Amino acid sequence: MAVERVFNPVDISVSGMQAHDKAMEVISSNIANARTLDSGQGQPYRRLETVLRSENEGVSGVEVEGIVPDMGSLQRIYDPGNPKADANGYINMPNVQLPVEMMNMNIASRAYQANAAILKRYQKMVETTLELLR
Numbered sequence: 001m002a003v004e005r006v007f008n009p010v011d012i013s014v015s016g017m018q019a020h021d022k023a024m025e026v027i028s029s030n031i032a033n034a035r036t037l038d039s040g041q042g043q044p045y046r047r048l049e050t051v052l053r054s055e056n057e058g059v060s061g062v063e064v065e066g067i068v069p070d071m072g073s074l075q076r077i078y079d080p081g082n083p084k085a086d087a088n089g090y091i092n093m094p095n096v097q098l099p100v101e102m103m104n105m106n107i108a109s110r111a112y113q114a115n116a117a118i119l120k121r122y123q124k125m126v127e128t129t130l131e132l133l134r
Contacts, residue, residue: 009122015061016115022064023050023108027101034096037084044074045094047101070095 026048036045047070055061072095080089 009118012059012061013115013118013122015055015063017112017119019050019052019062019064020108020112020115022067023052024105024112026050026067027105027108030096030101031098031105034094034098034101036094037091044092045096046070046074047072047094047096 030047033039033045039045048067049070050067051065052062053065055063074095075093076090077093078089079085079091082091084091
């Protein structure tokens with residue numbers, strides 16, 4: 001039985017930190033564009049989601065598979081004074097819900113912190129092992 005790649009706690013934790021860092025970037029973009037009516041194509045900003053996947057089967061790290069737009073329906077708000085309003089006075093707003101984004105940011109931040117804590121524990125374990133070997 002050949003082992004193609006062995007993952008140690010450092011590899012796994014670093015991959016988790018990188019993946020959740022990217023997720024926090026995407027969430028920050030969603031929050032920053034929560035009121036963006038024109039994202040460049042004449043359409044309101046669409047919320048983005050980070051898709052994470054395991055690097056391999058079994059014990060392995062995580063990687064960002066992609067960043068995809070949430071194709072859920074846009075919010076319609078009555079604002080007849082807005083220059084982008086249609087004939088009935090409605091405008092399409094981004095499908096970003098700030099409470100949901102703040103919850104997602106909290107989850108990504110905690111996952112990042114958990115991976116950092118694993119790295120600290122692993123460092124202490126290696127230091128203790130080296131002390132014992134002296």
